[in-house]
Amino acid sequence: MCDHCGCEQRTKEVEIQKHILSANEELAAKNRAHFREKGLRVLNLISSPGAGKTTLLEATIDALRDEIPLAVIEGDPETERDAARIRAKGVPVVQVTTGGACHLDARMVHRAFHQLEGNSFRLLFIENVGNLLCPAAFDLGEDLRVVMVSVPEGSDKPAKYPAAFLKAQVFLITKTDLLPYFDFDLEEAKRLALALNPNLRIIALSAKTGEGMDEWLALLRDLASS
Amino acid sequence: MCDHCGCEQRTKEVEIQKHILSANEELAAKNRAHFREKGLRVLNLISSPGAGKTTLLEATIDALRDEIPLAVIEGDPETERDAARIRAKGVPVVQVTTGGACHLDARMVHRAFHQLEGNSFRLLFIENVGNLLCPAAFDLGEDLRVVMVSVPEGSDKPAKYPAAFLKAQVFLITKTDLLPYFDFDLEEAKRLALALNPNLRIIALSAKTGEGMDEWLALLRDLASS
Numbered sequence: 001m002c003d004h005c006g007c008e009q010r011t012k013e014v015e016i017q018k019h020i021l022s023a024n025e026e027l028a029a030k031n032r033a034h035f036r037e038k039g040l041r042v043l044n045l046i047s048s049p050g051a052g053k054t055t056l057l058e059a060t061i062d063a064l065r066d067e068i069p070l071a072v073i074e075g076d077p078e079t080e081r082d083a084a085r086i087r088a089k090g091v092p093v094v095q096v097t098t099g100g101a102c103h104l105d106a107r108m109v110h111r112a113f114h115q116l117e118g119n120s121f122r123l124l125f126i127e128n129v130g131n132l133l134c135p136a137a138f139d140l141g142e143d144l145r146v147v148m149v150s151v152p153e154g155s156d157k158p159a160k161y162p163a164a165f166l167k168a169q170v171f172l173i174t175k176t177d178l179l180p181y182f183d184f185d186l187e188e189a190k191r192l193a194l195a196l197n198p199n200l201r202i203i204a205l206s207a208k209t210g211e212g213m214d215e216w217l218a219l220l221r222d223l224a225s226s
Numbered sequence: 227m228c229d230h231c232g233c234e235q236r237t238k239e240v241e242i243q244k245h246i247l248s249a250n251e252e253l254a255a256k257n258r259a260h261f262r263e264k265g266l267r268v269l270n271l272i273s274s275p276g277a278g279k280t281t282l283l284e285a286t287i288d289a290l291r292d293e294i295p296l297a298v299i300e301g302d303p304e305t306e307r308d309a310a311r312i313r314a315k316g317v318p319v320v321q322v323t324t325g326g327a328c329h330l331d332a333r334m335v336h337r338a339f340h341q342l343e344g345n346s347f348r349l350l351f352i353e354n355v356g357n358l359l360c361p362a363a364f365d366l367g368e369d370l371r372v373v374m375v376s377v378p379e380g381s382d383k384p385a386k387y388p389a390a391f392l393k394a395q396v397f398l399i400t401k402t403d404l405l406p407y408f409d410f411d412l413e414e415a416k417r418l419a420l421a422l423n424p425n426l427r428i429i430a431l432s433a434k435t436g437e438g439m440d441e442w443l444a445l446l447r448d449l450a451s452s
Binding site: 016048049050076077078079081100102129130131132133134150152153154156157159160161162163175178181 | 242274275276302303304305307326328355356357358359360376378379380382383385386387388389401404407
């Protein structure tokens with residue numbers, strides 16, 4: 001065995017990773033119990049940077065704000081830009097700046113949730129750090145995990161980045177207004193995602209034109225009244 | 227202190243992360259020496275999924291293949307799709323399937339490099355896993371680190387995902403053919419990136435229309451003859 005390969009190191013890393021994940025599971029279960037006790041319904045939005053998470057939240061707030069009390073936890077490696085966009089909509093928001101870390105974990109969400117105390121809301125959106133990989137491994141205590149792929153990213157993404165699809169309940173294909181300009185095969189994206197997770201609810205939408213938004217909003221209304 | 231917060235756990239995680247990174251630095255230094263000894267020049271391409279890394283490589287191979295011997299290491303969480311695209315161009319390629327892991331590390335590159343033995347080449351492209359965050363922390367032993375953001379992702383990305391920009395030498399703004407359809411501010415993207423790293427060489431290009439490709443190819447010719 002080549003001495004560059006560091007197999008012992010690798011084994012150690014895997015053990016440590018398991019430990020981190022199992023500690024996160026415990027905290028996520030506590031979050032989940034806490035959210036239930038407070039009568040909340042919580043969504044965890046996972047996608048690459050630029051897939052349109054914040055834009056979708058802005059359109060969702062515009063549509064639902066007078067109907068369902070909402071709040072948002074924003075995760076980013078750096079900057080308060082996304083929280084500022086949500087705050088401009090008049091919705092309670094906490095920005096978690098991870099200092100470069102590649103995902104939110106249950107502990108960060110727990111802390112952010114306490115910063116929202118004093119506000120009254122029914123639906124809590126957690127916008128994860130822009131990353132289609134690492135957030136998939138970290139349960140935050142959410143009721144609904146939503147994975148998003150935008151049309152410019154390409155319809156092969158479910159096959160190449162399967163982890164996020166395996167544990168999600170909803171798959172949003174975003175920016176469908178761009179379909180005429182891209183070689184994105186809607187049926188391929190759906191087929192690849194359903195092959196990984198046959199129970200996925202799939203909605204193709206555009207926050208810009210409003211296409212598909214009715215189905216997304218109906219899903220949120222159902223969740224809020226569940 | 228709230229007992230959900232797990233601060234001891236966090237300290238332990240940070241220590242372990244430091245250990246993993248320092249082990250990676252050692253292996254990256256070995257890779258670098260090895261590449262130099264073999265007379266190679268090596269590039270590490272970092273971006274989110276769908277920013278156009280493989281498409282750029284295809285266009286680069288078409289332009290340079292008769293002039294400079296090339297090879298490619300492809301990193302993906304799953305599938306051999308990208309390697310198949312490069313292989314179709316007749317260039318030696320090794321696919322590293324990370325099994326979900328969010329970045330390539332120096333050990334994976336070392337192993338993949340040995341699988342390329344028997345081929346003769348001068349420029350080696352390493353296409354990292356699609357992720358703008360985690361790959362930034364892992365030196366692979368490359369000569370040139372290239373960070374890419376595509377027009378659909380938005381011009382705020384350097385501010386929100388700074389790590390990849392801090393250690394890169396080149397910043398490619400890709401898919402410039404899409405500028406008419408997106409609210410992407412080229413000057414903002416450049417300004418934010420240069421604020422992080424004033425020595426960045428920035429090239430805006432489209433592999434589809436060929437705009438900006440001359441500057442990218444000239445940079446590669448200079449690197450190959452250095």
